[in-house]
Amino acid sequence: MAIATSTYPSDSGQSGRLKSWLSKVASFGSGRNSHAELLLEAGQILGDNFESPNHSERFVGQLAKVIDFDYLSLAQVDHTEWTADNLLQCGARISGMSDTWSVSLDAVPQPEVFSTKLAAMCEVEQVAHDGKSVAWWMYRAGLRSMITAPIIADATVIGVLMVASKLPHSYDEANVHTAQQLADAVAGSFANLRLHKRLRRELIERETVSALAKTISSSLDIESSMPDFAHDFFKIVPANGVSISLATGVNDDTEDRWSYGVTPVAGDSPHQRTLTSEMKVGGSTVGTITVVGSARQRYVRHHLSLLNTVASNIAGAIAAAEMHARSMELAEARLEMEKTEAERRELERVAAAKSDFLTTVSHELRTPLTSILAFADVLTRNKPGNLLSKQERQLGIIQRSGRRLAVLIDDLLDATHIEQSKFELKPVRFDVTEMLSDLTDSFKPILREKNQKFVLDISKAPTEMFADQIRLTQVVSNLVTNASKYSGEGSEVTITAKADGDDVVIAVEDQGIGIDSFDLENVFGAFFRSDNEGTRAQSGTGIGLYFCRMIVEYHNGDISAESAVGTGTKITLRVPREYSTELENEPSLAA
Known part of the structure; x- marks a missing residue:
């Protein structure tokens, strides 16, 4: 007689029916034992100490003396959950049916045994029709014939005994009768086994739920606790992943915060099974x-009940962890704000000190410079012949240098007034072409010293605009001065002006040393000077272009620079034709 081995899964090399040395040993005493005694002994073995190491092996060996099989399963029936849950199985490995498999009663092969309460046999191929049922998995494992027998207690089917063979047409009515006798013989012990399994499961579940709550509450760092939490959690709720989300406080939405393993796919997915439970503290939902699980995973009400229990036990710890995290974020934000505020006060102090210094220095320089220029003017008004030609040239140098220094001092004072918000525009209506023409005439002597050519293109310029004429004149003068200063002998300086919609666009272009691309984005910063041989050869404070930018921005315009080393520079400013205080922007004071 072929019987099942005492371990699961069976050796893959074993062919046909399972054979065990237990059957050979048992055969020597089969003559002394009647069929009824074998059945009675099977029930006694099943009812023995459930925790003994060889309990399952002894029971399987006893059943092998009564009926042939290559696969055997004892499953308990839960009518509340409408499931059949495996308690014991051995023999052929069946994909999809682990030691803890659970299936719907409708998926059990030959479900009619639940209504007839009588054992039935069939060919596995006949009931393996949908590709997903238990019978299909058994057929894929090589099983061909099977018997399903109900285990009945108090007129209720509390379990099923399934035996299967790898040989087709292996069973007859006598085997069906024997299987039913086996099911009846073990019914009492099976009821006790089911009760034992249930009590043991409940004990494990209580201990696990307690351990889960302790794991989560033992640390405010939930992320680091997730692996241990998931490891214990999967002992009571079979799954491939677990995810904890927190309530956002907006439209009952939540956001994922911590997860382990597989994460849930948004929306319904045919490849996943999910269970979700809310975590509440004092009636308020703190998250979910x-x-x-995989598509094959079957979740029942008991799994949801366990999940609800876990959610209830960890909700407080999750809320505390989130409160701690927010407190840390607020503390960090407060420290950052305090640091930023301290830096702001320090910057304001430094800016005020700088402005005071520049104002003091400017006034101190202006007093002696005014005297120098005044005496220079007196000397130039002397009657001819009092000064030699060489002395006249030297006096001219004194006057030009003095005027240049006066312009620098004025720029410093204006920049200081801008930073102290003491700078105001005085717009008037004036002719743009006339302003630029006057500038051309005033700069011709300066450009003539370096044999430079001045080109003025105002053919497309508007005849009138409303702005601060004096300040815009300062801007263009500063740009022309720079263009001449950093351009060589015989070069050309060009001013173009045109109307562009509601704006006036003025550009000053030279053929000078140019600006490196790295320095180009900083040229309008306060006290910035490009560091190269050409700039080091010329005097300057780096305040001119900064002052130009401030004036243009006060006019609600913008200024930009285009340049390349060795090819010259083009500065373009764009300002509205009609200045309006309602559109005035606060200019940036960034250096």
């Missing part, structure tokens, strides 16, 4: 916990 979700478990993710």
Whole structure:
């Protein structure tokens, strides 16, 4: 007689029916034992100490003396959950049916045994029709014939005994009768086994739920606790992943915060099974916990009840962890604000000190410079012949240098007034072409010293605009001065002006040393000077272009620079034709 081995899964090399040395030993005493005694002994073995190491092996060996099989399963029936849950199995390995498999009663092969309460046999191929049922998995494992017998207690089917063979047409009515006798013989012990399994499961579940709550509450760092939490959690709720989300406080939405393993796919997915439970503290929802299983995973009400229990036990710890995290974020934000405020006060102090210094220095320089220029003017008004030609040239140098220094001092004072918000525009209506023409005439002597050519293109310029004429004149003068200063002998300086919609666009272009691309983005910063041989050869404070930018921005315009080393520079400013205080922007004071 072929019987099942005492371990699961069976050796893959074993062919046909399973054979065990237990059957050979048992055969020597089969003559002394009647069929009824074998059945009675099977029930006694099943009812023995459930925790003994060889309990399952002894029971399987006893059943092998009564009926042939290559696969055997004892499954308990839960009518509340409408499931059949495996308690014991051995023999052929069946993909999809682990030691803890659970299936719907409708998926059990030959479900008619639940209504007839009588054992039935069939060919596995006949009931393996949908590709997903238990019978299909058994057929894929090589099983061909099977018997399903109900285990009955108090007129209720509390379990099923399934035996299967790898040989087709292996069973007859006598085997069906024997299987039913086996099911009846073990019914009492099976009821006790089911009760034992249930009590043991409940004990494990209580201990696990307690351990889960302790794991989560033992640390405010939930992320680091997730692996241990998931490891214990999967002992009571089979899953491939677990995810904890927190309430956002907006439209009952949540956002994922911590997860382990597979994460849930948004929306319904045919490849996942999920269970979700809300975590509440004092009636308020703090988040949700979700478990993710494969498409084959079957979740029942008991799994949801366990998940609800876990959610209830960890909700307080999750809320505390989130409160701690927010407190840390607020503390960090407060420290950052205090640091920023301290830096702002320090910057204001430094800016005020700088402005005071520049104002003091400017006034101190202006007093002696005014005297120098005044005496220079007196000397130039002397009657001819009092000064030699060489002395006249030297006096001219004194006057030009003095005027240049006066312009620098004025720029410093204006920049200081801008930073102290003491700078105001005085717009008037004036002719743009006339302003630029006057500038051309005033700069011709300066450009003539370096044999430079001055080109003025005002053919497309508007005849009138409303702005601060004096300040815009300062801007263009500063740009022309720079263009001449950093251009060589015989070069050309060009001013173009045109109307562009509601704006006036003025550009000053030279053929000078140019500006490196790295320095180009900083040229309008306060006290910035490009560091190269050409700039080091010329005097300057780096305040001119900064002052130009401030004036243009006060006019609600913008200024930009285009340049390349060795090819010259083009500065373009764009200002509205009609200045309006309602559109005035606060200019940036960034250096």
